[in-house]
Amino acid sequence: MPKRRVACWITLAACLLTGCWDRREVNDVAFVVGSAADKEKDKYRTTLQIALPGQLGGVGSQGGGGGTSGNKPWFNASDFAETIRESSLEQQKSVSRFLYYAHRRTFMIGEGLARDGIEPIMDVLGRIPQNRMTAFVVISKGPGYRILNADAPIEKFPAEMIRELAVNSMKNPRTIKHVVNLILSDGIDLVLPIVSLKKSIPGPGEKGGKSTIELDGLAVFHQDKLTGLLSGKEAKGVLLGMGEATRPEITIMAPGAKGKITAVFPFISVKHQPVIQGDQITMKIQIRASGTIIENESNLELGRKHNLHNMEKVLAQTIKSTVESGIRKLQRKYNSDAIGFGKTIYNQLPKEWKRFSGRWDEMYPKVKVMVEVHTHIEHSGALIKPFGRRDRNIQK
Amino acid sequence: MLRFFRKRRNPKQLGRDLRETNQSQVNVDEYAANVKDAPVSSDLDENEQRVKEVFDHCSDIVFRRLVINDETEALIIFVDGIVNSDHINDNILIPLLLEYTTIPDHVSPEALQEKRVSLTQLTRMTRIPKIVDGVLAGNVALFVTGYEECLMLNVIGGTRRSVAEPSGETVIRGPREGFVENLRTNTALLRFRLKSTRLKTKPFIIGEETRTNVVLAYLEGIADPGVIEEAEKRLKAIKIDGVLETGYLEELMEEQPFSPFPQFQYTERPDTVAGQLLEGKFAIFVDGTPFVLTAPVTVWQMIQATEDYYERFLIGTTLRWLRFIFAAIALLTPAMYIAISTYHQDMLPTTLVLSLAASRESIPFPAIVEAMIMEIVFEALREAGIRLPRTIGQAVSILGALVIGQAAVQAGIVSAPMVIIVSITGIASFTIPKYNFAIAIRVLRFPLMFLAAALGLFGIVIGMVWIVLHLCHLRSFGVPYLSGISPYQKNMMKDLFVRAPWWNMKYRPITFNKQNRRRVELQAHPTQNQQEE
Numbered sequence: 001m002p003k004r005r006v007a008c009w010i011t012l013a014a015c016l017l018t019g020c021w022d023r024r025e026v027n028d029v030a031f032v033v034g035s036a037a038d039k040e041k042d043k044y045r046t047t048l049q050i051a052l053p054g055q056l057g058g059v060g061s062q063g064g065g066g067g068t069s070g071n072k073p074w075f076n077a078s079d080f081a082e083t084i085r086e087s088s089l090e091q092q093k094s095v096s097r098f099l100y101y102a103h104r105r106t107f108m109i110g111e112g113l114a115r116d117g118i119e120p121i122m123d124v125l126g127r128i129p130q131n132r133m134t135a136f137v138v139i140s141k142g143p144g145y146r147i148l149n150a151d152a153p154i155e156k157f158p159a160e161m162i163r164e165l166a167v168n169s170m171k172n173p174r175t176i177k178h179v180v181n182l183i184l185s186d187g188i189d190l191v192l193p194i195v196s197l198k199k200s201i202p203g204p205g206e207k208g209g210k211s212t213i214e215l216d217g218l219a220v221f222h223q224d225k226l227t228g229l230l231s232g233k234e235a236k237g238v239l240l241g242m243g244e245a246t247r248p249e250i251t252i253m254a255p256g257a258k259g260k261i262t263a264v265f266p267f268i269s270v271k272h273q274p275v276i277q278g279d280q281i282t283m284k285i286q287i288r289a290s291g292t293i294i295e296n297e298s299n300l301e302l303g304r305k306h307n308l309h310n311m312e313k314v315l316a317q318t319i320k321s322t323v324e325s326g327i328r329k330l331q332r333k334y335n336s337d338a339i340g341f342g343k344t345i346y347n348q349l350p351k352e353w354k355r356f357s358g359r360w361d362e363m364y365p366k367v368k369v370m371v372e373v374h375t376h377i378e379h380s381g382a383l384i385k386p387f388g389r390r391d392r393n394i395q396k
Numbered sequence: 397m398l399r400f401f402r403k404r405r406n407p408k409q410l411g412r413d414l415r416e417t418n419q420s421q422v423n424v425d426e427y428a429a430n431v432k433d434a435p436v437s438s439d440l441d442e443n444e445q446r447v448k449e450v451f452d453h454c455s456d457i458v459f460r461r462l463v464i465n466d467e468t469e470a471l472i473i474f475v476d477g478i479v480n481s482d483h484i485n486d487n488i489l490i491p492l493l494l495e496y497t498t499i500p501d502h503v504s505p506e507a508l509q510e511k512r513v514s515l516t517q518l519t520r521m522t523r524i525p526k527i528v529d530g531v532l533a534g535n536v537a538l539f540v541t542g543y544e545e546c547l548m549l550n551v552i553g554g555t556r557r558s559v560a561e562p563s564g565e566t567v568i569r570g571p572r573e574g575f576v577e578n579l580r581t582n583t584a585l586l587r588f589r590l591k592s593t594r595l596k597t598k599p600f601i602i603g604e605e606t607r608t609n610v611v612l613a614y615l616e617g618i619a620d621p622g623v624i625e626e627a628e629k630r631l632k633a634i635k636i637d638g639v640l641e642t643g644y645l646e647e648l649m650e651e652q653p654f655s656p657f658p659q660f661q662y663t664e665r666p667d668t669v670a671g672q673l674l675e676g677k678f679a680i681f682v683d684g685t686p687f688v689l690t691a692p693v694t695v696w697q698m699i700q701a702t703e704d705y706y707e708r709f710l711i712g713t714t715l716r717w718l719r720f721i722f723a724a725i726a727l728l729t730p731a732m733y734i735a736i737s738t739y740h741q742d743m744l745p746t747t748l749v750l751s752l753a754a755s756r757e758s759i760p761f762p763a764i765v766e767a768m769i770m771e772i773v774f775e776a777l778r779e780a781g782i783r784l785p786r787t788i789g790q791a792v793s794i795l796g797a798l799v800i801g802q803a804a805v806q807a808g809i810v811s812a813p814m815v816i817i818v819s820i821t822g823i824a825s826f827t828i829p830k831y832n833f834a835i836a837i838r839v840l841r842f843p844l845m846f847l848a849a850a851l852g853l854f855g856i857v858i859g860m861v862w863i864v865l866h867l868c869h870l871r872s873f874g875v876p877y878l879s880g881i882s883p884y885q886k887n888m889m890k891d892l893f894v895r896a897p898w899w900n901m902k903y904r905p906i907t908f909n910k911q912n913r914r915r916v917e918l919q920a921h922p923t924q925n926q927q928e929e
Contacts, residue, residue, distance in 0.1 A: 015851065015858070023762075024738060024741070026753045029753070051750050053753035056754040102742030103742065103749060130742065
């Protein structure tokens with residue numbers, strides 16, 4: 001029995017003494033909430049946004065240093081080195097707490113770095129288990145660290161604002177996981193949202209206004225390299241064509257009346273269907289959109305069936321031209337198969353794909369695109385007639 | 397560590413105990429004969445002398461000389477206070493002193509029993525030690541000149557607490573009677589509920605000085621005879637100077653004394669005991685305590701409350717689940733908090749981990765120290781609240797909650813989340829209906845906290861594996877502690893995680909009951925009958 005007891009104690013001691021080696025209290029950790037990677041000549045510059053819980057003004061932090069005296073609750077550490085990881089280590093030298101990446105939910109890639117290719121930097125994001133594969137990836141217009149320095153008064157951290165914007169950018173926001181997946185897939189190229197700085201209108205007694213962050217179109221890739229930035233109508237068109245647009249709003253001239261009408265389409269289904277005759281590829285894109293009117297600036301009465309019908313037609317036409325303009329840009333200018341025509345062929349006609357896969361880059365710009373749009377307005381909101389217009393001014 | 401718990405009696409040991417038991421019965425007589433074994437003498441003075449020697453310096457013993465029918469001298473001896481003095485007056489003294497019926501021959505004890513004493517329970521005894529025993533148990537000893545025997549008149553009485561609502565196990569719905577300190581009242585409370593000839597109540601006397609009456613109650617033909625035999629064996633094997641509470645017997649009879657988990661259930665409620673007997677378990681009553689032991693037990697019944705069976709089954713099941721969840725919370729929350737906040741910060745939502753970090757910013761201690769401070773203070777508060785009179789107790793808890801909760805956070809000694817964790821844990825541990833099981837859970841929380849502090853979630857898993865292994869290993873009178881799940885019994889599933897409606901619990905739980913299995917008629921529910929027709 002004494003032997004047994006000794007064995008017990010040794011086991012217990014071994015258990016307890018070998019523990020604790022990686023013990024890290026919450027307040028010994030520097031939470032990286034967002035980061036940006038840029039390229040400066042041959043070196044990488046990484047910028048880490050570190051949350052400062054002491055400045056967050058949480059309950060029970062009265063004793064904490066500083067309190068909430070208007071200081072920003074984050075701190076940006078920035079340094080450059082030969083590799084991404086090395087530059088992080090450079091920062092660790094100047095950060096007294098252990099840099100902890102598990103709460104990094106946005107990863108921003110600078111435009112310059114993206115143009116040089118993002119293949120080399122993906123490895124570090126996957127190799128350490130601490131890194132979240134579900135961090136959203138965005139491209140910054142200009143160097144990334146500037147955007148991390150924005151005031152972003154709406155959210156606690158600029159990184160948080162970037163995250164919220166990224167979530168709204170697409171139906172399936174692109175995370176590190178998706179990005180790697182898309183780089184590795186044949187017949188489809190990467191599209192990422194762009195964020196840029198924006199100045200707000202200065203309030204009374206304020207100088208220069210506050211800087212915030214805005215979603216500013218789409219960054220289009222060919223393989224792992226950024227080839228172009230789309231914005232406005234073209235960006236919307238590409239998203240619509242991909243079926244990734246979140247609640248797109250379409251504004252049209254009211255048919256047969258004066259003024260404009262805006263409709264929103266929460267329900268959109270997009271079907272891609274390749275038709276192949278010899279070497280001629282035709283891609284049919286069928287878009288079915290149903291939505292509601294959210295603004296009627298015109299004098300058109302929407303209660304009339306023919307008015308509604310005409311309007312639906314014009315909406316369909318507008319969506320069609322938007323999509324076509326986006327795809328034209330992709331095909332002609334950036335040679336980026338963002339919608340994944342190649343992948344559609346691979347999925348639906350795998351035998352045909354074998355013929356094209358080797359020379360897809362040449363084939364892609366020649367693909368004929370046929371867009372077919374059906375729109376359906378389910379209702380015109382809470383109003384039928386234009387609100388606040390005299391009857392005699394209303395176009396029936 | 398597991399071995400530490402494994403110390404239990406082996407069967408051989410029990411056998412030896414049994415053999416000693418027979419000797420111990422001899423010992424009982426020897427004890428009584430401390431006084432010297434002697435027969436009752438025909439000389440009254442000699443008898444009085446002998447008994448007085450035994451009861452030397454016992455001021456509560458009353459010796460009363462009297463004369464029956466003007467001719468025969470007699471002596472009564474009893475312990476003042478434990479006998480019913482009304483009975484003595486009305487049924488012994490008045491008939492003996494005032495009545496003058498002719499008694500043929502002489503005034504013999506036999507004649508007195510037949511003609512004079514108007515009591516139902518009386519015996520005749522001839523040995524002094526037995527008589528001493530009887531007197532101590534609340535009998536009146538009546539010696540008559542010239543006869544070598546003594547009449548023992550049973551007039552047990554004395555003031556005892558009356559039946560009241562059990563304060564430890566209150567219910568919203570259900571009987572409000574609770575056991576009292578009087579054994580006879582307690583068995584009567586049970587008999588009120590089980591008017592069955594199957595209900596057997598076997599008497600034992602345990603405790604060489606206390607001579608405590610103990611009763612083993614069970615339903616013959618429903619309880620497992622093997623278990624009953626084992627219980628009798630263990631009861632007989634007990635040799636101790638005194639039994640003041642059922643807890644003594646619990647410790648002397650349980651299989652694994654080092655386990656934190658109770659291997660008996662105790663209750664103050666007669667309806668609970670009746671319910672347990674109907675499932676095929678047995679109960680042990682001890683004179684002088686309102687707590688009755690029942691066994692064998694399983695871990696599941698520790699989380700079940702009496703009311704589960706009285707409320708409609710949907711409600712019973714819901715409440716049972718609530719308790720299961722809160723039992724887990726009571727056991728695991730502090731450990732989880734420590735593990736997550738010291739090792740697994742990645743497991744929390746970012747906003748939560750940041751506000752956690754914010755509230756911990758000024759805390760000087762690591763999470764485990766913080767948790768220990770709060771948990772110990774909480775346990776102390778609870779303990780203080782129990783020991784104090786009820787009115788002050790509440791004040792203490794409120795004061796403690798305010799002072800400890802608010803001030804400690806403001807002073808930066810503990811963080812606000814820790815206060816929340818400790819309060820949730822406290823509330824959760826109060827939802828467990830069986831106090832002895834709740835204590836086990838509360839105690840096991842601490843090793844889990846240390847394991848979490850040393851090894852994180854991995855440590856919690858190790859701890860839980862330990863606990864589950866131990867539970868698998870644990871037995872109460874040969875019945876596996878986890879029976880129902882391990883070994884799996886389909887029949888018992890109706891009363892573990894859910895409480896099946898009464899018309900559906902057709903058989904008694906198989907682990908306790910091997911014979912006479914049916915509990916409810918097949919077509920117990922009106923709708924079932926209609927379907928038949």
